[in-house]
Amino acid sequence: MQVWSDQRPRLEYFEYLEKGAKKLEDDQKSIIVGDGRIGSLLYELGGENDIMVRRGDTIPDEPGPVYLCTRNDSLGEIIEKCPENKKDDLVFIQNGYIEPVLQKYSLPEDVTKANIYFAVTEKGAVPIDGVTEECPDGMTTATGRWSEAFRQRLKKAKTPLKCIVQNKRDYRRSMYDKLIWISAFNLIGSVHGNITMGDVAKRHKKEVKEMVGEMRHMCRASLAVVLFPKLEERLLQYASKVDFFPTALKEFQWRNGYFYNFSQIARENGFDDPTPMHTAYLLEGKEMGLIDWVHER
The missing domain is CATH 1.10.1040.10 (N-(1-d-carboxylethyl)-l-norvaline Dehydrogenase; domain 2)
Structure with missing residues (x-):
């Protein structure tokens, strides 16, 4: 009965129909925040034009997505230091439930988020993709403006990593x-x-x-x-x-x-x-x- 009385699924569905498909951006010069295993991988796949930013540094006001490859407890500080016009370019690649942080800082509804199901054992190691019998197309997913750019970047790995672009729902x-x-x-x-x-x-x-x-x-x-x-x-x-x-x-x-x-x-x-x-x-x-x-x- 709780499910039947909750209007969110219905409202999200009609919102999806009304808005239609949004234009998704292609992979391009990007800003990578965090030089750990995932950040280093994305930087390596992006080429020499990318900008690597470490925790505590200011995010430059440059075009393109901003991949946040940091721990969850660093997000608040990063968002606060992010130029206002770059906040809709943020791409969140964190494990766990981060919605309260996004709401606290009033980030755009369609801000890009990704669930990664691939493993990088150490910096520079070949990533292991989450392709299984039940999920032959992989399990990594992304949504939002830069989701297609993220998918294209993962595809550039030596052994291409799979990513499914999804609607918000x-x-x-x-x-x-x-x-x-x-x-x-x-x-x-x-x-x-x-x-x-x-x-x-x-x-x-x-x-x-x-x-x-x-x-x-x-x-x-x-x-x-x-x-x-x-x-x-x-x-x-x-x-x-x-x-x-x-x-x-x-x-x-x-x-x-x-x-x-x-x-x-x-x-x-x-x-x-x-x-x-x-x-x-x-x-x-x-x-x-x-x-x-x-x-x-």
């Missing part, structure tokens, strides 16, 4: 896919001794399916977001593709904290916890000393 579903993956797999792997993603997928598949299932149900019941089919299978296959990645509980407020806040709000108002397994594992992780952010509101 479908991208929102993809964003929750990735949020669930990075939250559930890291949490399960951490409480089992910081094992790898591959070990989580192979040895703890039952736990994965249960936790992902309750998160998927929460998205539908509480947020009116119906995720794409075969979520558990898709996420398990991707974890097997990047099986060497270690698990860890990081950036809590942007990842697991999102689901934990919903659990807190539900209990405070007399409702059942929508993600009880997730909450139980978090509290176990707290007892193990893996995180110290979890606390009662």
